[in-house]
Amino acid sequence: MYDEADVPPYTLPDPLRTLDGRRVTSARDWPARRAELLELFRTHVYGRRPAAASHARHRFRVVEEDPAAMDGAATLKRVRISTDHNGRTHAFEVVLFVPNAVAGPVPVFLLLNNRGPENTDPTRATISPFWPAEQVVARGYAIAALQVRDLAPDDPDTFTDGVIGLFEREGRTRPADAWAALSAWGWGGSRALDYVETDDALDATRVAVVGHSRGGKAALWAGAEDERFALVVSNDSGAGGAALSRRIFGETVAEVNTTFPHWFCRGFQRFNGAEDELPVDQHELIALLAPRAVAVGSADEDLWADPRGEFLSLAHASPVYALFGREPIPTDAMPALDDPLRVLPRQYHIRRGGHDLTTQDWGCYTDLADRLWG
């Protein structure tokens, strides 16, 4: 069913070639090319967030604080983030554990949680390996989470009911590049980062945005849209995430757009069955993160997400990292199972097992953070 021999021959777009055909050769010329690429992804893949200069106002309120959480190991904060726009308000909550044993300000791992809220239980009555808060706190990092459904319901019929609707006029046809659920989830990550900037216990220059699967797609795009994220963690993000679309291995553009028409912008549907016509591919999404840190994780049984395609995106972003003096990741360097490849500030690992975010994956991501920030 999944056979590497079925991958068609393909030619990837060159991240360093500008739309008018020039070739970027220095870090100084990268920002202009980066802006072009970002626009291409907004127009054809993820849609457009509301402009930062829109008249939205954000407010933060700590609704609960417990300095003796986790048997004294951490301080719990629940932060309510509200956005006012055109006389209406949207609000969502961030749960945060800050290690007490570490002198601040501490780096933060922020999960865009696409599973049930019980996975990020502030009371710790439920402890989930999907968000192993005790483990991350013991490593000296703060850990936070938002619930993606609070930003945009994960449902084709109601996804505009969250923050998207706040910025839209009722009855107006949504343009082909209107933002959709993945972008709204990442937008929530940016608002959480706004809060981090106001909290002296936290280091806003060392925030990792983390996502698994659909959450991983959202995390990558959040890191592209918001350059304040110092580290982006993509766990099993697959199609429309780290995996190269042109490999047509596992989930295809047509499949993801058909089953989940509310994730990407409508413009992405033009490329159903026409991956070769995409003006971008997903290695250029990774390139948008350069020179910042990125970790890509796969699982060997998760062929639907195309582990090799996830690795190759990272490798094919190398020419952009090279502009910043970073060593290339060769396309033939995919590491063995359970043996992370680290070429700072990038990391790739492939774990034994199925589609999931596990404590082993979290261990790999905090290991990278130790190298980057330790």
Ligand code: GCU
């Ligand atoms: C489905 C979907 C994937 C997605 C995954 C998930 O399998 O096809 O694109 O990544 O759900 O979010 O777990």
